[in-house]
Structures are given as C-alpha cells and as structure tokens.
Amino acid sequence: MAVYTEVSDEELIEFVAAYDIGDVVSFKGIAEGVENSNYLLQTTRNSYILTLYEKRVRASDLPYFVGFMEHLAAQGIACPTPLPGRDGIVLRELCQRPAAIITFLEGMWPRRIQPHHCAELGTALARLHIAGSSFEMHRKNDLSVRDWRPLYESCRARANEVDPGLNAILDPEIRLLEAQWPTALPSGVCHADLFPDNVFFLGDKLSGMIDFYFACNDFFAYDLGICLNAWCFERDGSFNVTKARLMLSNYRKVRAFSDEELSALPLLARGSAVRFLLTRLYDWLNHPEGALVKPKDPLEYLGILQFHQHVRGPNAYGLA
Amino acid sequence: MAVYTEVSDEELIEFVAAYDIGDVVSFKGIAEGVENSNYLLQTTRNSYILTLYEKRVRASDLPYFVGFMEHLAAQGIACPTPLPGRDGIVLRELCQRPAAIITFLEGMWPRRIQPHHCAELGTALARLHIAGSSFEMHRKNDLSVRDWRPLYESCRARANEVDPGLNAILDPEIRLLEAQWPTALPSGVCHADLFPDNVFFLGDKLSGMIDFYFACNDFFAYDLGICLNAWCFERDGSFNVTKARLMLSNYRKVRAFSDEELSALPLLARGSAVRFLLTRLYDWLNHPEGALVKPKDPLEYLGILQFHQHVRGPNAYGLA
Numbered sequence: 001m002a003v004y005t006e007v008s009d010e011e012l013i014e015f016v017a018a019y020d021i022g023d024v025v026s027f028k029g030i031a032e033g034v035e036n037s038n039y040l041l042q043t044t045r046n047s048y049i050l051t052l053y054e055k056r057v058r059a060s061d062l063p064y065f066v067g068f069m070e071h072l073a074a075q076g077i078a079c080p081t082p083l084p085g086r087d088g089i090v091l092r093e094l095c096q097r098p099a100a101i102i103t104f105l106e107g108m109w110p111r112r113i114q115p116h117h118c119a120e121l122g123t124a125l126a127r128l129h130i131a132g133s134s135f136e137m138h139r140k141n142d143l144s145v146r147d148w149r150p151l152y153e154s155c156r157a158r159a160n161e162v163d164p165g166l167n168a169i170l171d172p173e174i175r176l177l178e179a180q181w182p183t184a185l186p187s188g189v190c191h192a193d194l195f196p197d198n199v200f201f202l203g204d205k206l207s208g209m210i211d212f213y214f215a216c217n218d219f220f221a222y223d224l225g226i227c228l229n230a231w232c233f234e235r236d237g238s239f240n241v242t243k244a245r246l247m248l249s250n251y252r253k254v255r256a257f258s259d260e261e262l263s264a265l266p267l268l269a270r271g272s273a274v275r276f277l278l279t280r281l282y283d284w285l286n287h288p289e290g291a292l293v294k295p296k297d298p299l300e301y302l303g304i305l306q307f308h309q310h311v312r313g314p315n316a317y318g319l320a
Numbered sequence: 321m322a323v324y325t326e327v328s329d330e331e332l333i334e335f336v337a338a339y340d341i342g343d344v345v346s347f348k349g350i351a352e353g354v355e356n357s358n359y360l361l362q363t364t365r366n367s368y369i370l371t372l373y374e375k376r377v378r379a380s381d382l383p384y385f386v387g388f389m390e391h392l393a394a395q396g397i398a399c400p401t402p403l404p405g406r407d408g409i410v411l412r413e414l415c416q417r418p419a420a421i422i423t424f425l426e427g428m429w430p431r432r433i434q435p436h437h438c439a440e441l442g443t444a445l446a447r448l449h450i451a452g453s454s455f456e457m458h459r460k461n462d463l464s465v466r467d468w469r470p471l472y473e474s475c476r477a478r479a480n481e482v483d484p485g486l487n488a489i490l491d492p493e494i495r496l497l498e499a500q501w502p503t504a505l506p507s508g509v510c511h512a513d514l515f516p517d518n519v520f521f522l523g524d525k526l527s528g529m530i531d532f533y534f535a536c537n538d539f540f541a542y543d544l545g546i547c548l549n550a551w552c553f554e555r556d557g558s559f560n561v562t563k564a565r566l567m568l569s570n571y572r573k574v575r576a577f578s579d580e581e582l583s584a585l586p587l588l589a590r591g592s593a594v595r596f597l598l599t600r601l602y603d604w605l606n607h608p609e610g611a612l613v614k615p616k617d618p619l620e621y622l623g624i625l626q627f628h629q630h631v632r633g634p635n636a637y638g639l640a
C-alpha cells in the first residue's frame with residue numbers, strides 16, 4: 001500500500017483551505033504507488049490526488065518533477081498537473097512532508113498488457129520525449145550506470161540469498177556495462193519508470209501518464225529500454241516480439257531514432273534490466289519486517305537481463 | 321492495505337456492464353479496511369465502492385450483511401447501499417469472489433476523536449439499533465462469550481510472546497465473563513465493529529456508517545461497550561469520561577436503556593475488550609510474514625480491559 005503518513009482531518013481541512021478547490025467531501029488513501037503517500041481527495045468541486053512526498057524522494061528534486069509535469073501539461077501531454085494554492089505556491093508542507101495537490105487523471109492502468117497498449121505507449125513516449133526538449137531544468141539520472149556498482153556492492157555479499165548464481169552473472173555484467181555504456185546518444189528528459197501502472201487507458205486509448213518522480217535527463221533510447229522490459233515480457237518470462245515491434249515502430253513514427261540509438265538498444269535494455277534488478281534486490285534484502293509494501297521479485301529482471309544478453313542485435317525486437 | 325485481489329480491466333468492464341451505472345473512468349484500490357478488497361470506482365455517472373469479499377467473510381453471511389444495509393438505508397439511516405445489477409441481483413461474483421457495488425458515502429472518518437464526535441455517534445448508534453428492530457434476518461454473534469475460550473486456547477501457549485503477564489490476566493477474566501455474562505438484555509442487530517474508521521463525518525456532522533461485515537444479533541448494550549472502548553480511550557490509554565458521557569447520554573435521548581443494561585455495561589465493556597484483545601492477539605501471532613496488513617497491537621486492549629476491571633459501576637462512564 002502507499003499510505004505511510006496519516007493525515008488528520010484538521011490538518012487536511014487546513015491544507016485544502018489554501019486552495020480554491022471547494023470543500024472536502026471524501027479523502028481515501030490509495031493502495032497504489034510505492035514511494036509516496038497518495039490520497040484521493042474529493043471536494044465539492046472535483047476529484048484530486050493529494051501526494052505527500054516521503055523520504056525516498058529528495059525534496060531538492062521536487063521542483064524538477066513538478067516543473068516537468070507543468071511543462072508537459074502546457075505542451076498538451078496528458079498527465080496530472082500540480083495545482084497552485086491561492087498564493088500561487090505549488091509545493092507546500094503537510095505533516096512535516098512536502099506535499100502537493102495534483103489534478104485527477106481519468107483512466108485505468110492495464111492489468112493485462114495487450115499489443116495495442118504497447119502501440120499506444122510507443123506514440124505517447126515519443127511525444128513525451130519531444131515535449132520535454134523545451135524543458136529547461138536538468139536532473140542527472142542517479143540510478144544509471146555509475147550508480148549500479150555501489151548499489152550492487154551494498155547487496156553483493158547477500159545476493160546468494162536470492163539466487164546462488166547471481167554474483168556470477170552480475171559481476172561480469174556490470175563490468176561490461178561500465179565499459180561499453182554509450183556516451184553520446186540523443187538525450188533529454190526521460191520518464192525512467194514508465195511501468196504499466198503509470199500509464200492509464202480509457203477503453204483502448206491511452207489517457208495519460210503519471211508518477212514522474214524518477215524523471216531525469218538521460219538517453220531517450222534508455223527510456224525505451226525500460227519500457228521494452230516493463231511491457232513486452234509475458235508473466236512466464238517470454239519476450240513478446242509483437243508488442244516490442246508495435247511499441248518501437250509507433251515510437252519511430254513520432255520521433256525518428258538514429259542507427260546509433262537502434263544498435264545501442266540491446267545494451268541499454270540490459271542496463272535497464274540491471275537497474276531494476278539491483279533496486280529490487282536491495283529492497284528485497286533490506287525491507288523491514290512488517291513493511292507495508294511487498295518487495296517485487298528481483299529475479300523477474302534476471303530473466304529479462306538474460307534474454308537481452310543473448311540478443312544478436314536490435315532486429316530481435318521486431319524491427320525490420 | 322486492503323487490496324488482496326487484483327481485478328483486471330477486462331474483468332472489471334464486464335462486471336460493470338451488468339449495472340446501469342455508466343462507463344468506468346477510474347478504478348483505484350483503497351488502502352483502508354482489513355477484511356475485504358475495496359476499490360473506488362468512478363464512472364461517467366458517479367462514484368461507487370466495489371467490494372470483493374475475501375475469505376474471512378463467510379459467503380453464507382453476505383445476504384444478512386447486504387440485507388441489513390438495504391434495510392437501514394430504507395429506514396433513512398445514512399450508510400452505503402448495495403446496488404442491484406440490471407437483473408436485480410446484488411451479490412455477484414468477480415475474480416472467484418463474491419462481490420458487490422455499493423453506493424459511495426461522503427465524509428471522512430475522524431483521525432483525532434473529539435467529544436462532539438462521540439455525541440454524534442451515540443445518537444447514530446441508537447438510531448441504528450431502533451432501525452434494525454424491523455429487520456427480520458438473524459445472525460448469531462460468532463465472536464461472543466462462548467467463542468472467546470476456543471480463540472484464546474489457540475493462542476494461549478504463545479500469549480507470553482506478547483506480554484508475559486497475559487495468561488494470568490486472561491485465564492480468570494474469561495472464566496468470570498463466562499460465569500457472569502448476561503442472558504437476557506434488550507437485543508437486536510448490532511454493528512459490532514463501530515470503530516472510528518467506520519464512521520464518517522462532514523464537518524461536525526456524522527454523515528454515515530460503513531462496514532457492516534461484523535453485524536449480528538446481540539445485546540444493544542454490548543454494541544455500546546464496543547464503542548466505549550473504541551472511541552473514549554486516548555492514545556496514552558487514559559479514559560475520557562467526557563466522551564463517554566456524551567456518547568451514552570446522546571444514545572439515551574434516542575433509545576432509553578434499562579437499569580439492567582446500565583448495570584451490565586462494565587461487564588459488557590470488559591467482554592468487548594477481551595473480544596478485540598483476543599482477535600488482535602490471534603492476528604499478531606498468526607500474521608504471515610510479508611502480510612499486507614500490519615496487525616494491530618493487542619496490548620492496547622489489555623489496558624482497556626484493566627480499566628474496566630477496576631470500574632465500580634456504570635457511573636464511572638459519566639452517567640449521573
């Protein structure tokens with residue numbers, strides 16, 4: 001679940017009074033999301049999301065995240081928009097945490113991914129990348145190739161608790177990624193966490209994207225690698241090349257990508273698999289007894305990594 | 321959290337199509353409640369709650385719970401009402417579980433209980449008891465005095481893991497409750513779980529009660545004992561006699577209670593304390609590693625029990 005902070009009625013009423021959004025009629029914690037506390041807030045006017053930013057989000061990064069959402073919305077990209085209070089301020093404080101009220105985005109995230117979802121996602125991701133090119137703030141990806149080794153070292157001794165073969169796979173893999181990671185590819189603002197639960201659909205149509213709290217400046221093709229991994233593998237671990245082809249070909253219709261990007265894709269997808277494998281491994285080994293969030297299985301990403309290790313080139317992803 | 325069952329988009333759309341409530345625009349798991357999976361469902365028409373009844377609720381009891389909500393709503397008591405589908409059927413099946421769509425009740429449960437909340441609660445509970453008198457179904461309370469010993473026996477050997485003095489307190493207490501439990505007091509349908517998170521307020525006014533899944537036929541005064549324990553103790557364990565006086569005196573303005581009920585109140589409050597102490601103890605000792613719901617502290621109810629053990633009579637609750 002994702003309610004770490006209990007907001008009292010008095011605190012909520014006082015907080016909402018700073019906005020011109022009517023009176024509170026309902027306030028319910030949402031059992032989704034992992035990093036922050038999210039509430040669905042209904043007022044006499046409309047529905048909103050109230051987010052309290054918990055400690056895994058650095059307060060100094062919030063202006064970037066919130067600014068990016070505002071920028072995207074201004075560019076016509078469907079995403080939640082942070083609301084300013086009557087005083088024009090967007091980031092406020094509630095229960096000793098940074099907090100914001102965000103517009104409510106209609107739609108449902110797809111529990112069972114179908115090929116048409118991946119087609120829509122490709123288009124939307126390309127539009128997001130283009131819209132972000134005029135966003136002027138910059139945030140380094142702090143979960144990229146230089147960050148994997150320290151993260152791995154903090155788990156390495158206990159990695160065998162999860163899988164006895166993990167070190168033998170990760171030791172050379174991280175060495176290879178460090179050696180071969182590209183240094184110059186088209187880059188800009190990436191979502192960097194565009195899993196299915198962050199993408200909403202109404203019927204067959206993508207209605208918007210949420211959760212920009214990993215957004216950062218990085219290679220666009222790395223963002224595609226993250227989406228390949230998050231959307232195109234079936235529950236049994238098999239790779240669905242139809243989904244990948246639809247995602248990539250629809251992306252390219254909106255934003256052409258270069259031969260360099262294309263040929264880097266297998267390596268970037270490996271890097272993305274390592275990034276999520278490592279953060280999941282860390283959470284798996286370090287989640288406190290009685291934690292409210294069930295840690296995700298790191299080994300799901302081991303399978304994904306091994307798929308990409310055996311890929312001969314980008315045509316494995318369905319591109320002609 | 322309270323989402324044990326993931327509902328896929330296809331299953332949801334198909335389920336909602338059986339109702340005349342418009343099209344789905346949003347569907348979010350709610351991080352409240354313990355027994356069932358609850359989703360906030362927004363359609364082009366309105367907001368609703370979709371509940372999937374999980375295994376702790378006996379399917380054979382559902383017609384009683386749902387019938388009682390319908391009965392209360394028909395009597396003008398503010399509570400969620402189960403909606404029939406186009407075919408008139410209220411209890412359906414979703415993801416292999418009994419499921420129902422319930423009307424959305426506005427309001428927020430009070431995180432910090434104030435005396436005026438208790439006054440409102442007393443009035444509402446009395447009205448609920450009166451409204452229930454014309455409800456014709458019957459359900460035995462299966463967490464009453466005869467059920468405590470078997471529940472206790474299943475935890476007794478490990479009770480010292482929670483508190484080394486627990487057996488020395490519970491052994492004689494359960495014996496005493498079994499010997500002295502009343503056999504004839506005014507009775508009818510009780511809510512039997514009317515904790516603050518089941519009572520909604522809009523501003524200062526009680527806007528309704530929810531979660532009727534422990535409702536049963538029992539002594540009305542036992543229901544009051546449950547509310548005394550759930551609403552009138554402060555976080556530091558102290559008893560707030562002002563809150564109790566307001567609750568009880570407002571209850572009596574709507575439904576007079578007899579001298580027998582009044583003098584039984586300390587014993588019934590002890591019984592209520594034992595009931596919640598035991599179920600919490602059981603959950604504490606038996607909650608699976610990695611469970612999504614944090615078990616509640618059984619010892620909170622040990623303090624409440626010990627308060628009532630030292631009460632000399634019902635005037636301790638602020639009644640003249």
